[in-house]
Amino acid sequence: MKLCSFRFENRPSYGMVTGSGIVDLGKRLPQTTLRDFIAAGDLSPAADLMDEAADYGFDAVRHDPVIPNPDKIICVGLNYHAHISETGREVTPYPVLFPRFSGSQVGHEQALIKPLESDKLDYEGELAVIIGKECRRVSEADALAVVAGYACYNDASVRDWQKHTHQFLPGKTFHATGPFGPWMVTADEIPDPAKLRLQTRLNGAVMQDTTTDLMVTSIPRLIAYCSTILPLLPGDVIVTGTPGGVGARRNPPVFMKEGDVCEIEISGIGVLRNRVKSEG
Ligand code: MG
Numbered sequence: 001m002k003l004c005s006f007r008f009e010n011r012p013s014y015g016m017v018t019g020s021g022i023v024d025l026g027k028r029l030p031q032t033t034l035r036d037f038i039a040a041g042d043l044s045p046a047a048d049l050m051d052e053a054a055d056y057g058f059d060a061v062r063h064d065p066v067i068p069n070p071d072k073i074i075c076v077g078l079n080y081h082a083h084i085s086e087t088g089r090e091v092t093p094y095p096v097l098f099p100r101f102s103g104s105q106v107g108h109e110q111a112l113i114k115p116l117e118s119d120k121l122d123y124e125g126e127l128a129v130i131i132g133k134e135c136r137r138v139s140e141a142d143a144l145a146v147v148a149g150y151a152c153y154n155d156a157s158v159r160d161w162q163k164h165t166h167q168f169l170p171g172k173t174f175h176a177t178g179p180f181g182p183w184m185v186t187a188d189e190i191p192d193p194a195k196l197r198l199q200t201r202l203n204g205a206v207m208q209d210t211t212t213d214l215m216v217t218s219i220p221r222l223i224a225y226c227s228t229i230l231p232l233l234p235g236d237v238i239v240t241g242t243p244g245g246v247g248a249r250r251n252p253p254v255f256m257k258e259g260d261v262c263e264i265e266i267s268g269i270g271v272l273r274n275r276v277k278s279e280g
Contacts, residue, residue: 001046002270003149004183005034005068005107006061012068016046017183021054022061035067035235038132038148043186063107065180066151067130072236073100074226075155075172079216079241086249095217095225100155100239104173108181111277112156114256115174120159121256121276124242125200125208125264127193128153129219130184131236138227143220146232149184150193152264152272153239154200156256159248179264179274180237190268193219197267198243203260210243
């Protein structure tokens with residue numbers, strides 16, 4: 001099942017994406033957000049509506065980030081060997097984690113904003129894991145059972161601000177730099193998230209291409225580690241790291257500019273597409 005968040009005539013809602021468009025779940029079910037629907041713990045009320053006529057064409061709505069209001073967005077840095085080596089760093093025994101704030105996210109086909117303060121906006125195609133159940137200290141063996149679904153994420157990064165100090169945060173949470181979409185595919189359709197292929201394209205050119213079995217810290221281990229720190233809640237997002245091929249490490253470097261189109265495609269999920277807009 002594909003679930004998304006959107007606005008239609010300025011009213012925020014969430015829905016199920018079917019062959020004919022979006023079935024508006026927000027106007028049929030008791031929960032008003034996708035996060036709350038996931039937290040209710042039962043997808044069957046949506047599955048029961050699978051044959052309903054779509055309310056809107058998929059392109060007739062304004063897409064919001066899959067989860068617009070997560071309690072936490074935990075990003076993983078340096079989680080593919082090819083990216084670690086292009087940055088000249090070493091593999092660390094524990095995952096590199098940093099936060100992104102929900103206000104930095106944008107939906108599918110919404111503008112990815114290059115801020116006034118930088119010309120070093122870079123793409124980072126990543127697989128996002130959406131948590132489905134509140135959990136603490138989950139074992140690796142049980143970790144995939146707490147996942148609600150998976151989506152594409154572009155952890156777009158303002159490289160000069162990322163490097164102002166040893167803390168990544170400023171470069172990782174600029175306004176409208178976190179595309180998240182176009183929908184989440186529920187976990188029942190992706191039994192093994194280590195068997196996906198991820199590709200990032202900039203204006204159609206392939207910039208990153210990997211399989212997710214190449215992560216340094218696996219998704220079960222990330223969930224076990226993060227849930228040891230504090231409880232994970234329904235709707236929380238773990239953004240699992242980018243593979244090699246980022247623009248900043250190319251020779252010559254490639255940074256995104258006004259009008260560029262960046263796409264993140266993950267097999268079994270779909271294509272997240274955003275056009276870059278310069279602020280101001
Ligand atoms: Mg990243």
